[in-house]
Amino acid sequence: xxxxxxxxxxxxxxxxxxxxxxxxxxxxxxxxxxxxxxxxxxxxxxxxxxxxxxxxxxxxxxxxxxxxxxxxxxxxxxxxxxxxxxxxxxxxxxxxxxxxxxxxxxxxxxxxxxxxxxxxxxxxxxxxxxxxxxxxxxxxxxxxxxxxxxxxxxxxxxxxxxxxxxxxxxxxxxxxxxxxxxxxxxxxxxxxxxxxxxxxxxxxxxxxxxxxxxxxxxxxxxxxxxxxxxxxxxxxxxxxxxxxxxxxxxxxxxxxxxxxxxxxxxxxxxxxxxxxxxxxxxxxxxxxxxxxxxxxxxxxxxxxxxxxxxxxxxxxxxxxxxxxxxxxxxxxxxxxx
Amino acid sequence: xxxxxxxxxxxxxxxxxxxxxxxxxxxxxxxxxxxxxxxxxxxxxxxxxxxxxxxxxxxxxxxxxxxxxxxxxxxxxxxxxxxxxxxxxxxxxxxxxxxxxxxxxxxxxxxxxxxxxxxxxxxxxxxxxxxxxxxxxxxxxxxxxxxxxxxxxxxxxxxxxxxxxxxxxxxxxxxxxxxxxxxxxxxxxxxxxxxxxxxxxxxxxxxxxxxxxxxxxxxxxxxxxxxxxxxxxxxxxxxxxxxxxxxxxxxxxxxxxxxxxxxxxxxxxxxxxxxxxxxxxxxxxxxxxxxxxxxxxxxxxxxxxxxxxxxxxxxxxxxxxxxxxxxxxxxxxxxxxxxxxx
Numbered sequence: 001x002x003x004x005x006x007x008x009x010x011x012x013x014x015x016x017x018x019x020x021x022x023x024x025x026x027x028x029x030x031x032x033x034x035x036x037x038x039x040x041x042x043x044x045x046x047x048x049x050x051x052x053x054x055x056x057x058x059x060x061x062x063x064x065x066x067x068x069x070x071x072x073x074x075x076x077x078x079x080x081x082x083x084x085x086x087x088x089x090x091x092x093x094x095x096x097x098x099x100x101x102x103x104x105x106x107x108x109x110x111x112x113x114x115x116x117x118x119x120x121x122x123x124x125x126x127x128x129x130x131x132x133x134x135x136x137x138x139x140x141x142x143x144x145x146x147x148x149x150x151x152x153x154x155x156x157x158x159x160x161x162x163x164x165x166x167x168x169x170x171x172x173x174x175x176x177x178x179x180x181x182x183x184x185x186x187x188x189x190x191x192x193x194x195x196x197x198x199x200x201x202x203x204x205x206x207x208x209x210x211x212x213x214x215x216x217x218x219x220x221x222x223x224x225x226x227x228x229x230x231x232x233x234x235x236x237x238x239x240x241x242x243x244x245x246x247x248x249x250x251x252x253x254x255x256x257x258x259x260x261x262x263x264x265x266x267x268x269x270x271x272x273x274x275x276x277x278x279x280x281x282x283x284x285x286x287x288x289x290x291x292x293x294x295x296x297x298x299x300x301x302x303x304x305x306x307x308x309x310x311x312x313x314x315x316x317x318x319x320x321x322x323x324x325x326x327x328x329x330x331x332x333x334x335x336x337x
Numbered sequence: 338x339x340x341x342x343x344x345x346x347x348x349x350x351x352x353x354x355x356x357x358x359x360x361x362x363x364x365x366x367x368x369x370x371x372x373x374x375x376x377x378x379x380x381x382x383x384x385x386x387x388x389x390x391x392x393x394x395x396x397x398x399x400x401x402x403x404x405x406x407x408x409x410x411x412x413x414x415x416x417x418x419x420x421x422x423x424x425x426x427x428x429x430x431x432x433x434x435x436x437x438x439x440x441x442x443x444x445x446x447x448x449x450x451x452x453x454x455x456x457x458x459x460x461x462x463x464x465x466x467x468x469x470x471x472x473x474x475x476x477x478x479x480x481x482x483x484x485x486x487x488x489x490x491x492x493x494x495x496x497x498x499x500x501x502x503x504x505x506x507x508x509x510x511x512x513x514x515x516x517x518x519x520x521x522x523x524x525x526x527x528x529x530x531x532x533x534x535x536x537x538x539x540x541x542x543x544x545x546x547x548x549x550x551x552x553x554x555x556x557x558x559x560x561x562x563x564x565x566x567x568x569x570x571x572x573x574x575x576x577x578x579x580x581x582x583x584x585x586x587x588x589x590x591x592x593x594x595x596x597x598x599x600x601x602x603x604x605x606x607x608x609x610x611x612x613x614x615x616x617x618x619x620x621x622x623x624x625x626x627x628x629x630x631x632x633x634x635x636x637x638x639x640x641x642x643x644x645x646x647x648x649x650x651x652x653x654x655x656x657x658x659x660x661x662x663x664x665x666x667x668x669x670x671x672x673x674x675x676x677x678x679x
Contacts, residue, residue, distance in 0.1 A: 016479070019563045023475025024487070026468055027538065030528025031487075035494045038502035038509070045504055058508065103399065106392050118668045120400045123407075126660045126667070127653040129592030131619040135649045136406050139413075139642060176406055179399070187671040194672075232496075239498055242595050250500050251599065254507075265504040272500040283496050 046270035058265070067270035078271060081246040082278065085239070087167040089282065092178055093234045095171065097227060100182040104189035105219075122187060124180035130242020133177060137243070181237060185230040192226040193219070228290040232283055239279045246275055414438065414647035421643055437647035440637050444626040444644075445618045447651060454591060454614040454655070457601060460519060461526040462586035465537060466579055468529045473541025474571055478553070495535035499596060507599065519612060521600035522590075532589050532596070537582045544578040545571055581670040584663065591656060594620055615652040622648050 021028070046067055048060040071078050107117055153169035160168065171178065196219065204214050220227075238244065250271050256263035377387035408428075413421075414437050416430040441447075476488065510516040515524065525531050529538065548571055556566040572579075590597075594616045602617050618625060623640060626648075630637040638644075660667060 016563075017481045018479075020475045020479025020481035020484070022563075023479070023567075024472045024529075026527065027472040027491075027529030028487075030525065030530040031490060031494065034506060034525055034528060034530045035490075035497070035502060038505040039497075041505035042501055042503075103396075106396055109392060111389070111392060111396070115668070117396055117400060119664055120403050122668050123660065124403065126588055126656050127407075127592075129616050129653075130594050131616050132592075132649055132653055135619065135622075135645060136410070139409075139646065176402060179403060180406075184671075187668070191671045236496060240595075247498070247500055247595060250503070251595070254504060265508065269501075269504045272498070272503065276498050276501040279498050280496055 042269045043273060045266045046273050048266045050264045050266040052264070060266070063266075067267050068274070070267070071271055071274060077249055078246075078274075081249050082275070083163075084167075085244060085246050086278070086282075087163065088170065089235060089238050091167055091171050092181075092238055093231055093286070095178055096182045096185060096234050097230050099179060100185035100230060101189050101223075101227075103182070103186050104193055105215075107186070107190055108193040118187075118190070122183045125183035128177075128180045128183075133180075133241070133243050137174060137177065177243070181234070181241075185234065188226055188230055188233075189223065192223045196222050224290065228287060231286050231290060235279070235282055235286060239275075239282075250275065410646045410650055413643050414650050416643050418638070418641055418643070421641065436638075437643045438651065440630075441622075441626070441644050441648040441651055443633070443637065444622065444629040445615065445648060445651065446613075447615075450613050450615050450618050451655065453612045454616070457519060457522065457597060457612065457614050458587045458590040461522045461531055462583055462590055464523060464526040465531040465534055465586045466583050468527060468531075469534055469537035469582060470541050470572065470575065470579065471567075472529050473538045474545050474567055476538070476542045477545035477548075478571075491535055491538060494530075495533075503599070510600065516600060517603040519601060522597075532586070532593055537586065540578055540582060541575065544575050548574055580666055584659075584666055585670070587659075588656060592616060615655075619648060619652045 045060075047062060047064060049063045049067070051059045051061075103121060107114060107121075111117075152172050153165075156165040156168050200218050200222075201214055204218060209217070240247070242248065250268050253263050253271060254265060254268035412428050412430065415433050415435070416426070416437075417432070417434045420426045420430045420434075476484065507516065510521050515521050522531070526534065552570055553566050556570055561569065591614070594614070597614055598617050598620065602613050622645065626637075626640045626644065630639060
């Protein structure tokens with residue numbers, strides 16, 4: 001079996017597979033020309049101060065890492081916005097994923113008008129664009145009417161450190177916005193839940209498992225990959241919506257003609273680099289948190305095998321040492337004789 | 338849960354009657370308590386009514402919360418200024434006042450902007466569908482060297498925020514003179530780098546992997562080339578994926594305002610380009626309305642909340658109509674494309 005897998009495809013097959021490149025050619029050109037090249041170029045920009053000159057076009061003067069230094073030490077907005085973004089994302093991702101899971105669980109049961117509810121919960125995906133959300137939040141239509149946001153905010157401010165309090169109260173005052181962002185996630189969870197084999201639940205129920213136990217021992221492990229997918233999707237969505245202050249900051253800085261180290265393409269490129277690194281790190285951390293764990297049986301089996309190997313090694317060592325010793329003893333005995 | 342004595346202990350049960358489910362009755366002293374408990378909390382076999390009621394209440398209240406901004410928007414957009422100031426009016430306006438819509442539409446130049454939006458969303462979406470289908474097929478069907486690396490790069494380019502490549506790309510587009518025109522959206526989508534094209538490529542990849550290899554081999558024996566088997570076998574079987582990709586592409590392009598404003602409409606004043614989408618014009622609604630009102634010579638009232646809501650409503654109305662017409666395609670999209678297949 002293993003040998004067959006390792007066997008190289010024949011020449012005809014290989015030549016045929018080259019056709020794959022033909023099919024992905026447009027994307028490949030795009031990747032090189034519109035992703036990888038601009039990525040490198042953007043880094044080069046970030047090391048320069050770029051001034052738009054009506055006669056000469058873009059004038060670049062290399063300044064090394066001055067742009068990066070200015071972002072963190074001179075610019076008052078960037079660090080503030082970055083902090084805001086990080087806190088908001090850190091709070092929003094669990095809220096959105098958990099909420100989507102709860103809604104999906106409820107919709108997965110036997111209920112009437114399932115289609116109607118799905119229609120409602122998916123609706124925001126269609127209409128929630130940045131400007132629309134901005135209009136709604138400015139009108140105060142993004143918080144639940146019956147909820148006394150003022151009071152909740154007051155409580156938070158009294159008992160929590162300021163940074164946490166503002167972040168939490170922003171979650172509460174824009175709670176509808178967060179709920180609105182979970183449309184796609186609900187559908188993904190719903191599709192995953194419907195694929196779980198119902199005989200698993202039946203077997204668990206026969207063994208006396210409650211639905212609470214079923215949820216933790218069957219549902220969660222089965223849809224774990226989907227949790228990861230949704231978390232990553234949420235992060236990427238949150239980092240690209242227009243309600244996110246940081247991307248607006250980058251585009252205003254890009255066209256600001258301040259020139260003196262606080263604007264222009266180079267400065268904006270440096271900002272974008274910092275921002276991208278933060279986003280990528282967030283995704284990586286999230287993936288590591290949710291993906292790394294194997295289930296307990298696999299871990300135990302691995303541990304057992306490791307232990308076994310260790311024992312074997314030890315036994316081998318002892319045996320060899322025993323042989324060695326026996327030889328030496330024999331030698332000594334010979335000498336003595 | 339203990340069951341009382343069963344009533345259905347007939348002496349000679351007929352075989353036909355035995356097939357019917359045996360209804361268990363609890364008929365001992367104090368049985369009504371257990372019966373109530375069973376009714377509300379349910380047993381292992383059946384969900385209780387209490388749980389059902391809780392689920393319905395939760396779903397309906399969350400559904401209301403979901404719809405609240407939309408209802409708020411609709412109700413506000415029909416109110417007059419007097420209704421807005423009248424504290425006794427919460428939801429229902431005194432009259433269906435459509436002047437808000439008229440004024441907002443005038444400020445946004447609705448029909449022209451609507452046409453532009455259709456163009457900006459529709460054109461690149463069509464190209465997106467074609468290119469993503471081709472690329473997805475290439476990834477699904479062929480085992481070429483370096484495929485894993487390229488797939489990794491695909492996902493990497495999805496995670497990467499577009500801001501990082503924005504400045505060099507903008508500079509490049511300015512140099513070749515396609516900025517502030519639709520070409521700035523068309524060219525990336527031809528090269529498979531349209532808006533969220535990575536997701537679409539993955540959807541098609543997932544879909545085409547399910548096409549049986551035997552089918553394609555049979556076509557090859559019958560003399561079909563690579564492109565012919567793609568066009569004749571893969572494409573017809575991918576109709577649901579094509580529809581989903583097309584719809585989502587339209588929605589995402591329609592709602593994109595950041596990149597649209599940068600590349601297509603133009604940031605500095607917006608006078609360079611003749612194109613403008615509804616969502617972008619909503620962004621600059623306040624200033625646009627003020628200038629329109631001053632030009633109209635007093636026929637337009639000054640801006641208020643209701644007009645803003647009417648403008649917002651106008652910008653999402655086309656999508657709302659599309660959503661309610663094609664609701665099934667949207668709601669079942671995730672099931673159809675099998676994103677959760679693995």
